[in-house]
Amino acid sequence: MDTAEMYRRFARQEVRGLSPAYEEVARAVAAGPELVGLIDTLPPAKRQPNLLLAAAGFLGGPRDDAARLPRWCVRHWDALRETILTHRTQTNEAGRCASLLPVLASLPQPLALIEAGASAGLCLYPDRYRYRYDDLPPVGPADGPVVLTCRTNGRVPVPERVPEVVWRAGVDLDPVDVRDDEALRWLECLVWPGQDDRLERLRGAARMAREDPPLLVRGDATEALPELVARAPRGATVVVFHSAVLPYLDAEARDRFVATVKSLPVRWVSNEGSPRLPAVLARLARPLPEDRLAFLPALDGEPLAMAGPHGEWLEWLA
Template sequence: METAEWYRYFAEREVRGHSPAYEALALGIAADPRLLELIDGLPEPKRQPNLLLAAVRFLGGPYDEFGRFREWTASHWAEVRETMLARRTQTNEAGRCASLLPVLARLPQPLALVEVGASAGLCLYPDRYRYRYDDGPEIGPAGSPVLLTCRTNGKVPVPQRLPEVVWRAGLDLDPIDVRDDEAVRWLECLVWPEQTDRLARLRGAVRMARQDPPRLVRGDAAAALPDLVAAAPAGATVVVFHSAVMPYLDAEARDRFVALVRNLPVRWISNEGSPRLPFLLPKLTADLPERRLAFLPALDGEPLAMAGPHGEWLDWLA
């Protein structure tokens, strides 16, 4: 989509109701020829709204009022551009584990997890977080610093116990070391301003991961995924999973990735925005929400649910 349309979509379908500051900025950018011209000078994948907004915050720019944001961003564009080119939107939202947990728990145990697009690897620890679905009891280790809450609809198979994970590894083009304070500060800038719960969740997950940093491999899926899958221990169900990775692949690269993972001896869990894996759409048994972005948790190419982008809600399909 055109850049202005992209920023309007971000304002109206992604941050509306979650971040008034970002909604106002994104709508302002969508109507501002000066900023749109600057953004359009970037490679297409680097024009992402969240990348621009995070870069400005990372550099200490204002984000509470569009006029101040506009002037600061335009006058500091060289620094903003450099930051956007050097970094990625690696939100690494641990809350998505609430969408993945019911799928992981129903697979033959134990599990060996391989996450594509792992960022700092915070979603590789679904067995170390606490969960509460609706008003049900907490599931998970009582001492965990992270509690993930999720509203449900339909017959969600909420597990009684967490999956058994015996091995975990992540793959990313630019993996983030949870022990690197500056890299973690970038992750924090990717959290939308008013979302204090998300920020606290991120910080708790980082503290937990620093005690046992994940194995992260630098590389793309085509080159590195087969070897990483082969390294998983015998006797475990190998699960390749990913969340919010497809927006960074064009259609040809996406199709190559799908073909690759289908030909590996793994179970495949995808958790992507509804437009990103179009072959899932005809298989849905319910209509997509009209006014909010829905992710589609799917197992081996079969959609199981619709979910919030950050794991905040989960609607199970019949």
């Protein structure tokens, strides 16, 4: 799709009903040919709405003001372009653990977790958070740094306890150190305006991770995974998982990544937007919702559920 349509789609399918400010701003960007023309000078992977709008917020721009933002971007384009080119969309949404928890809890325990595209590694702590699924009794430690709430539909196998994690590691092209205040400020700018609960969740998870930082390796996941898997402790079920990573890989790189994971002695848990793993999408027995973006939590390539991009809802397929 062209750039203007990318921003209209972002408004229509991703932020509608979740961030009214971003919905209006994205439509305003799409309607401004001068700004769209500037965005088109960026490499294709750098044209994404969340990256542009986060960069504007990082520089102090009015990212929640549809009337002012397009003009501000044009006036400050050089600085904005530099920020876009030197940063990545590394949304580290701990809420996605609510989508992953039923899958992880179903595997033989204990677990050794390896996250591809880990950002700051906040999703490497599914055993540290507290979960509330609908009106069911909460799951997880009472003193967890945040409470993750999730609406469910279908026969979601909500576990009675969190999984036992004995080792955790992540790989990222540019890992985020939560002990770095400026790096954490960038993660905060990736949270959409008006989503104060997500912002507080990020801050709570980051405070916890600062006390016990995860092992994060800089590099390409496809190349780094074999060595990380070899470092995992014996006797643990090694799980390679990822969420919202595949949009940043082209088809060839995605296929190499999937082939690598399948060749390793691991369980593979994916949580990606529906178009990103065609083989998983092809196994769905029911159509995807047309009015909202759905992720597909899957185990070893078999889809188990549909989920909200930030773990806000979970619909089991079986």
